[in-house]
Amino acid sequence: MEQHKRTNSCGELRGPDAGKRVTLNGWVNRLRDHGGVIFINLRDRYGITQTVIDQDAPEELIKLAGELRNEYCVALEGLVRPRPASMVNPEMATGEIEVAVKKLVILNRCEILPFQIEEETNAGEDLRLKYRYLDLRSGGMQRRIMLRSQTACAVREWMSARGFYEIETPTFIRSTPEGARDYLVPSRLYPGKFYALPQSPQLYKQLLMAAGFDKYFQIARCYRDEDARGDRQPEFTQIDIEMSFVGREDVLAMTEGLLGHVFKKTLGLELPPRFKRLSYDEAMENYGTDKPDLRFDLPLRDFAPFTEAGGFQAFKDALAAGGAVKALVVPAGLMKTPYSRRQIEELEAHAKIYRARGLAWMKAAGAPGGGNLEASGGAEAPPLFEGGVSKFFTGAAGGGADLAEKIARGLGAGSGDLILIAADGKRKTANTALGAVRSKLGKDLGLTVPPGDGTPGPFEFVWILDFPLFEYNEEERRWEAAHHMFSYPQEQYHASLEADPGSVKGDLYDLVLNGHELASGSIRIHDPALQKRIFSIVGLGKEEAEEKFGFLTEALKYGAPPHGGIAPGLDRLVMLMAGESSIKEVIAFPKNSFAVSPMDDCPGEVDRKQLDELHLAVKGPDPSI
Numbered sequence: 001m002e003q004h005k006r007t008n009s010c011g012e013l014r015g016p017d018a019g020k021r022v023t024l025n026g027w028v029n030r031l032r033d034h035g036g037v038i039f040i041n042l043r044d045r046y047g048i049t050q051t052v053i054d055q056d057a058p059e060e061l062i063k064l065a066g067e068l069r070n071e072y073c074v075a076l077e078g079l080v081r082p083r084p085a086s087m088v089n090p091e092m093a094t095g096e097i098e099v100a101v102k103k104l105v106i107l108n109r110c111e112i113l114p115f116q117i118e119e120e121t122n123a124g125e126d127l128r129l130k131y132r133y134l135d136l137r138s139g140g141m142q143r144r145i146m147l148r149s150q151t152a153c154a155v156r157e158w159m160s161a162r163g164f165y166e167i168e169t170p171t172f173i174r175s176t177p178e179g180a181r182d183y184l185v186p187s188r189l190y191p192g193k194f195y196a197l198p199q200s201p202q203l204y205k206q207l208l209m210a211a212g213f214d215k216y217f218q219i220a221r222c223y224r225d226e227d228a229r230g231d232r233q234p235e236f237t238q239i240d241i242e243m244s245f246v247g248r249e250d251v252l253a254m255t256e257g258l259l260g261h262v263f264k265k266t267l268g269l270e271l272p273p274r275f276k277r278l279s280y281d282e283a284m285e286n287y288g289t290d291k292p293d294l295r296f297d298l299p300l301r302d303f304a305p306f307t308e309a310g311g312f313q314a315f316k317d318a319l320a321a322g323g324a325v326k327a328l329v330v331p332a333g334l335m336k337t338p339y340s341r342r343q344i345e346e347l348e349a350h351a352k353i354y355r356a357r358g359l360a361w362m363k364a365a366g367a368p369g370g371g372n373l374e375a376s377g378g379a380e381a382p383p384l385f386e387g388g389v390s391k392f393f394t395g396a397a398g399g400g401a402d403l404a405e406k407i408a409r410g411l412g413a414g415s416g417d418l419i420l421i422a423a424d425g426k427r428k429t430a431n432t433a434l435g436a437v438r439s440k441l442g443k444d445l446g447l448t449v450p451p452g453d454g455t456p457g458p459f460e461f462v463w464i465l466d467f468p469l470f471e472y473n474e475e476e477r478r479w480e481a482a483h484h485m486f487s488y489p490q491e492q493y494h495a496s497l498e499a500d501p502g503s504v505k506g507d508l509y510d511l512v513l514n515g516h517e518l519a520s521g522s523i524r525i526h527d528p529a530l531q532k533r534i535f536s537i538v539g540l541g542k543e544e545a546e547e548k549f550g551f552l553t554e555a556l557k558y559g560a561p562p563h564g565g566i567a568p569g570l571d572r573l574v575m576l577m578a579g580e581s582s583i584k585e586v587i588a589f590p591k592n593s594f595a596v597s598p599m600d601d602c603p604g605e606v607d608r609k610q611l612d613e614l615h616l617a618v619k620g621p622d623p624s625i
Helices: 057-066 125-130 138-162 203-210 248-267 280-287 314-319 343-354 400-411 427-444 493-496 529-538 542-557 569-575 608-613
Strands: 022-032 037-044 047-053 073-082 097-108 183-187 194-196 213-222 233-246 276-279 301-302 324-331 359-366 384-386 418-424 461-465 470-473 476-483 508-513 516-523 563-568
Touching: 022 047, 022 097, 037 057, 037 073, 037 203, 047 057, 057 097, 138 213, 138 248, 138 314, 138 569, 183 280, 183 516, 203 233, 203 542, 203 563, 233 248, 248 461, 248 563, 248 569, 280 301, 280 427, 301 427, 301 569, 314 324, 314 418, 324 427, 343 418, 343 427, 384 400, 418 427, 476 563, 508 563, 516 569, 529 542
Parallel strands: 047 097, 276 461
Antiparallel strands: 022 037, 022 073, 037 047, 073 097, 183 194, 213 233, 233 563, 301 324, 324 418, 359 384, 359 418, 461 508, 470 476, 508 516, 516 563
């Protein structure tokens, strides 16, 4: 290989390089024979260079070139020369030159490809994952993996410059309850005992704060044995960060600075120095989710003020049960054509997935001279309503024209707008169901589609603050930690923790980007007595708490400082920066949706000898099932 080693990459040569003798290594990206003149586009991860075997080339060179096929791995030696003016390709970085081939060596041949390697392949996911090493050769995958690498480098650069130490925490840990199931690793030396792979480095980074390392970060591998659902991976990567002697504002400002640096360094984009902020309650009331997509403005509205005067009993029952009636106005200008009954039924079916009993609706229809009230300043007659539940809110039986006018003004509804309404005896259900409809509309109406001009984004960040510290598990009839058991309850709730867990707000914060939870964090508990109170509220007995977390509470006894942190997901961050909708597009070797790797058939069976060494027996499926 020494004599065929490349002198330049396939993305490097430019006009001033004309006259140089170079050697290029790479893969045949495209072959063309133009009347005896053979063009070979050679590709490596840096780019593509056009090389040419001229008509008067030696016969053996022409013959060898005739053997080439796409994806043959070759070495080419030749002279750089400018392309004729009419053949300059401004779309290629190397488009003003070509290499006149003098020598060709086939380093390795390629069998028939399972799919064509293109900028973005249309091959199915399983085929792409089975031949992932081929999929990774595509231009799109190469750019996304490069972006991931650049992002990790930018993180390390910014954190290190600000005094953070990068410290590795163990991969083999004790199994602790953290929400998802642990991946367990049997111990050969200690039969019947197991290590667990970390769901996060949570406890260890708190111990590092107790140890006096007041600024820690790690690009950490994490593992969660969760059922196949959505865009998850059994192994994932997070940018894990912890700081001592800080409050919430310090962590938020640090994260904003870090991401500002990452986006500037990798995408050349300036982020706002301070991101938008919403409380958890505001997010749920206005968007029906704690992960609102703010790229479009379709807020939920309170329909309760119009319910009593109307004649729809289901709405009244929901309010009587302590619930809510929420409305969503879809402006006519966002819909190419008015929504049909079938389309509305699809939205209703989507709402029912989130436990809504149904989805009421009505359309604003302009009365004579009617129009958009907000746009006209109220000078025009208000729109009346038609279809759906409109009869309960217009006419003599439904509150009359006065109620219709109040609804139109209160909701800001104009002629042709569609009004969707969800009601439920549980306020959270009404909000969540209508919020899910809002998210679907964002996609269906193209409100989340990038501009298509080659620029990344838009990127809409928002902090969600003041989360409930506890959630009630209806099935198990007990309180659970909303995030995890180590988050600090806000000071004003300390006296009433046990008496009213449902009202307690935690010093918790999530960072949301374009409707995706990008990072989650909290100020941690550093008082061992307070930590034990939290364990007790979530039903963790003294003995179990000592067994699972005794080493942490022991460490807190020895002057552990106030501390807090956050953990942005690296996979999801790069996915959003790349404009993709799946984290599989930014992970070199991901699993499929069933946590399987089609490439190496993982997970796989192991032989009897290995099981015996681990003192394990495999229990087969129940034959009666």
